[in-house]
Amino acid sequence: MKPLPNEIVLRPRFQMNVEQSKEAVLSNFEIASQTPFLVNRIDEHVFIKFNQKEHHFWSPQLHLEIDEIDAFNCRLHGVFGPNPTLWTFFMFIHFVIATLFIIIGIWAYSSASLHKDYHIQVGIMIMLVAIWFVLYFAGRSGKKKGKPQMHQLHDFMTNVLEGVF
Numbered sequence: 001m002k003p004l005p006n007e008i009v010l011r012p013r014f015q016m017n018v019e020q021s022k023e024a025v026l027s028n029f030e031i032a033s034q035t036p037f038l039v040n041r042i043d044e045h046v047f048i049k050f051n052q053k054e055h056h057f058w059s060p061q062l063h064l065e066i067d068e069i070d071a072f073n074c075r076l077h078g079v080f081g082p083n084p085t086l087w088t089f090f091m092f093i094h095f096v097i098a099t100l101f102i103i104i105g106i107w108a109y110s111s112a113s114l115h116k117d118y119h120i121q122v123g124i125m126i127m128l129v130a131i132w133f134v135l136y137f138a139g140r141s142g143k144k145k146g147k148p149q150m151h152q153l154h155d156f157m158t159n160v161l162e163g164v165f
Helices: 022-030 084-113 119-162
Strands: 013-018 037-042 045-050 060-070 073-082
Touching: 022 037, 022 045, 022 060, 022 073, 022 119, 045 119, 060 119, 073 084, 073 119, 084 119
Parallel strands: none
Antiparallel strands: 013 073, 037 045, 045 060, 060 073
């Protein structure tokens, strides 16, 4: 398995082959409850997140999917990501801002074509771009705050796979 790069990208993904059976790996994760981690299993999916005491607004979680290769080997697919509610909220806000930008852009173009004043529309479009930049930098800041916890999740996963928990 490759180590995590120093610069963790948005929703980094990885996969690795594990020389254990699928059921052994899944059962190791089921019994590996350790503070501050919460481990949930649904079929061949394992979700690892932080408990309420350690959880903050930008806390990441790790989603693992374990696929069987043969009776003694399996492949683990992992995705680090933010809380799904936070992720959905950010995507919704980006969608609303993009939609408003397009609508107001059409309004500004129509006003310009009709030789009417369109300065208000351009001002609103500039404000929407500024809001988008604020969201972008807030997301970058949140990613930076969640980075140490991503490494904790990765270390916990590695310890469970090695049987040290």
